[in-house]
Amino acid sequence: MDSIDRILGDIPLPPYVTAEDVTFAVRAITVHAPEQWPEGPRCRNDRAPHPCRLHRWGRRVLDLRGLTDRQIHTLVAEQTAPVR
Numbered sequence: 001m002d003s004i005d006r007i008l009g010d011i012p013l014p015p016y017v018t019a020e021d022v023t024f025a026v027r028a029i030t031v032h033a034p035e036q037w038p039e040g041p042r043c044r045n046d047r048a049p050h051p052c053r054l055h056r057w058g059r060r061v062l063d064l065r066g067l068t069d070r071q072i073h074t075l076v077a078e079q080t081a082p083v084r
């Protein structure tokens, strides 16, 4: 997965972050959450070293949208709550 990261680089950000992009971004950082591995945190979805490309993309979109860490936390909690 590291080599794919290197080939593709970071995912481009949308020129203007819409509410829909925010939904995708929250989903990305939720699905691409860190998992503890002996050598350090890795993405639980694609096993890339955390934060993986999609996690980084999600965070950059939410930063661009001007959301604080606390607001991001709330959005992630809202999205993860109804799943189980």
Ligand SMILES: [Zn+2]
Pocket (backbone or CB within 6 Å): 031, 032, 033, 043, 044, 045, 046, 047, 048, 052, 053, 054, 055
């Ligand atoms: Zn990932």
